Structure formats: C-alpha cells, structure tokens
Amino acid sequence: MTSPGSPEGTKEEADACRFERDPFQWDVREDCQVRQILDRIADKWSLLVIALLDEKTLRFGELVREIDGISKRMLTVTLRNLERDGLVGRTVYPEVPPRVEYELTPLGRTLLGTTQALVSWSEEHQEQIARARQEFEAANGAD
Amino acid sequence: MTSPGSPEGTKEEADACRFERDPFQWDVREDCQVRQILDRIADKWSLLVIALLDEKTLRFGELVREIDGISKRMLTVTLRNLERDGLVGRTVYPEVPPRVEYELTPLGRTLLGTTQALVSWSEEHQEQIARARQEFEAANGAD
DNA sequence: CTGAATCCGAGTTGATACTG
C-alpha cells in the first residue's frame, strides 16, 4: 500500500488528519475527513452491500432479499450514500417493469481487500470473542 | 447494536455464518456472530480506542482527552464493550486517587492490522471521495 | 480520579402505505 505520510496534500483540512508521529498513532479530531469516511463505510449495512456487490451487479430487490433484516428504506439510504461517495454505481434501465442495477465502481473495488480482511478477522476470532464474553459475564454476573 | 428482539447466544449458530461458497460471498443473516462483531468493532469509537491503545496503555482520563468529542459516558460504554469482547484489558490500581489503565489484549492486537488498513484506505481515498461527493451533489442538485 | 446511573433530546430505523 501507499505510505501514509505522502506529502502531497496541500489541503489544509486533510492535513490536520494525517498521521503525525508514528504510523499507528493518528489524530482523532472529530471534523476529520477520515472519521467521516470511516463512519460511512463501517456502518451497519455498507460493508454487507459492498461485499455482495463484489462478484456481480445486483438489482435492488435482490439486495433486499440477500441482506437479512434490512428494510427497503435502509437499503435505499445505504445505497444512496455509497453512490454519493462514488463507491457504488447505479444504472437505471428504462424498461417495464423498471430495472435498476447496482455495481461497485473502481473506487469501491479498492475497498474490497480491507472489508474482506475485516470479515475474515471476525470469522476467525468469533469463537475467541464468544469465549471472552462468557468469561466476562461470569466474572461480572452479567450486568 | 443488537436488535431488540433478536434471540442470540447459541454456540452452534456461529456455524451458519461461515463462508459457504466463495471466499467473497457470505451469509448475511442478522443473528450472525460475524455481524455482531463487525457492528462492535466498526462503531464510532471502538476503532479509535483500539488505535490509541496500540502503543501504550492509557488511563481513562487520558483517553477522554485524546479522543476529541467523546464523552465520559461513551468512553465507558465503549471500553466496557471492548473489555467484554476480550479486546481490551483493564487494570485497577488500588491507590488514592484511583488509577485505571487500559491496554490491548493479544486478541485486540490481532485487529490492529485490519483497522490500520481501514484508516489508511480512508486516508488515501478521502480526496477521491470528496470529489465524488461534489459531482454527485452537482448532478443531483444537492438535495 | 474513575465511572455508574438517570434523564432526556436528537438522530436513526422500521412498518406501512403510496407512486411511477
């Protein structure tokens, strides 16, 4: 990956959010762009949508059915946000009945590695976490 | 986080959440362990706390001051959740005044790579996203 | 100093009904 400290940023806003000391220590100001982006892609549904769109474009209804528990409303909102951020593309086919397909943009594709890593981590450690929870509950009498 | 009426907590259910076909296609059931874990580590503050605890243990007050915008309440809640999941360790020193230090557990450390990747991605693509947003607003008359 | 408990407003989400 690219080095975080690339000094090309003349944007003063971005500047305030860059790595400042070590690569592992970052400035966590609330108005930071990174924070906003993180909040978006790490929300409840975005990761799932991105993951599902990895292989093939999907229609709205297909996404609703694939994602257990999502409402049409939230899917619409999520899709809009992703579209807004240039991560997902939306194509309307002027047919009857209407058909709308969603697909990852090249930018959206660059996220795949990371999201998959997150999911994989969760997968690999879910048992360990479950165990930790049990111990915690046991030690603290569950609330 | 967890849905109000969602029954959870069965160990064998985790099985239903594993990758089933391709490495990129996962089951996205709502009661999936992975989903729950994802919701936890991807929440508004957890990533920041984990990142800050990477280098050194920190006291409660230090974390409050480091994380711009967080309240004591939310830090307490976040810390407790992370502790519950075994990602963060809590050490109380029976002194006066009281001192409590937080540190990453080995399990918590395994998350660092992924979280850093996420942050790096956000860093590297923030301008691209900002541009995409502008275009989107322009095209859609900025709702 | 740490942090639990309570109150309460604000923002989010879901169910339903409706439109093109």
Place this chain on the structure above:
DNA sequence: CAGTATCAACTCGGATTCAG
C-alpha cells in the same frame, strides 16, 4: 419493480449527578 413519504418506535449520546 423500485423506490418515496410519513409516522412511530427505538437507540444513541450528552449533560448532570452521585458514589467509591
């Protein structure tokens, strides 16, 4: 089919207060 509109429910988060 693909959304939008609306309202009610819910949750989150902050301020404050209290306790060890």
